[in-house]
Amino acid sequence: MKSVFPYPTLFGDIAFDITAVTVDGTPLPYAQVSTSERTVALHRSGREHWTRATLHLKAHLPESELAEGPFTAVTCLAVLTEKATNTRTTARLARTPGGDWHGTIDLGKDHHLRRATLTVHAIATVEGVAGRLVGSAEQDWYVDLRESTPIRRREIDIVEVDFRDGPHEWLRPFHGAPWIVETSADTPTVYLNTTAVEGLMEVLTAKGGTTAERVLRDMTASHIAQDAWTAMFHTAISDLDVDEDGTPVMPTGWREAVVRTMLPDVLPGRQPTDALYDINERRTQGFGWSQLQSAIQYAAGKRSRVTKKLTNAVRTVDRTDKGVN
Structure with a gap:
């Protein structure tokens, strides 16, 4: 869904690509930059110690619209952000005689985490009025510091942070919670509280371990996933756009993926458009909304495989008890 601005904005698309990447002045191998995945993988075996990656960019703006519309003093900005570290870097791109915009933006390794x-x-x-945002690129690029292969694997970010004394003040009221799901940004984020439950982070990140540790890890991961699916679905349907006749419009991005995945279990046998209309009516009018929560909980549990994980846990405990006895 696009934001609505109280002033004229660009209708045409803004597109951009990363044309090259250098790490401390050395070109990054071509295999670690994927145009189709729109992802750069900066983690390389044997090259762990580096300081700065420079991304070379080429952008295209709807030039005819800029020339004919009420836009002056146009600037093209590249913006690099990471929620985990609250880092934001900007760089101006320069317009070339051919109409495209070119430039570079630096990523400092010390300022980024994932x-x-x-x-x-x-x-x-x-x-x-100067400095107004009149358009943004439809598709982002991702720069992954922990991957060696440029694949857009992560549809949800996982951030480990101390809720009580960490850098995010908004998390401090939740210092007693083991995790929080945040869904207001372009990418949903699960914040794992490193201090709420002693030893929990070690269990979640460990490989192998005892039978009890594996069961705890599986159950906790499933519980986190269920919370994430529930939160993402509620966010996706909480502010739907509607067309001229009042029919809800399917959201875009990750919200669309979540809605299309969950709807068959929330309202079985319904076409997506009809199901979305029904859900929007229940939410806005109030009738049947509380009854729908059970279906949402079921759908989220199915996606996170809660029943299977719980069954395995019960069987494991039962076998352990019988073995002890």
Whole structure:
């Protein structure tokens, strides 16, 4: 879903690509930059110690619309962000005689942790007001510091952070919670509290371990996944756009993927458009909304395989008890 601005904005698409990447001045191997996946993999075996990656960019703005519309002092900005570290870096791109915009933006390794998002914005003076956002790229690029293969694997970010004394003040009221799901951004994020339950992070990140540790890890991961699916579904349907006749419009991005995945279990046998209309009616009018929560809980549990994990846990405990006895 696109935001609505109280001033003219660009209708045409803004597109951009990473044309090359250098790490401390040395070109990154071509195999670690994927145009189709729109992902750069910066983790390389044998090259763990580096300081700065420079991303070379080429962007295209709807030039005819910029020339004919009420836009002056147009600037093209590249913006690199990462929620895990609250880092934001910007760089201006320069327009070339051919109409495209070129430039570079640096990623400092010390300022990033996992996966950074790169996008491009068009800024202009509109109706006498400078610095207004008039357009953004439809598709982002991702720069992964922990992957050696440029594959867009992660549809949800996992961030380990101390809720009580960590860098995110908004998490401090939840210092007693083992995790929180945040769904307001372009990528949903699960924040794992490193201090709420002693030893929990070690169990979640360990490989192998005792039978009890494996059961605890599986059950906890399934519980986190169920919370994430539930939160993402509620976010996806909480602010639906509607067309001229009041029919809800399917959301975009990760919200669309979540809605299409969950709907068959929330309202079985219904076409996506009809199911979305029914859900929106229940949410906005109030009738039947509480009854729908059981179906949402079931669908989220099915996606996170709660029943299977719980069954395995019960069987494991039963075998252990019988073995002890």
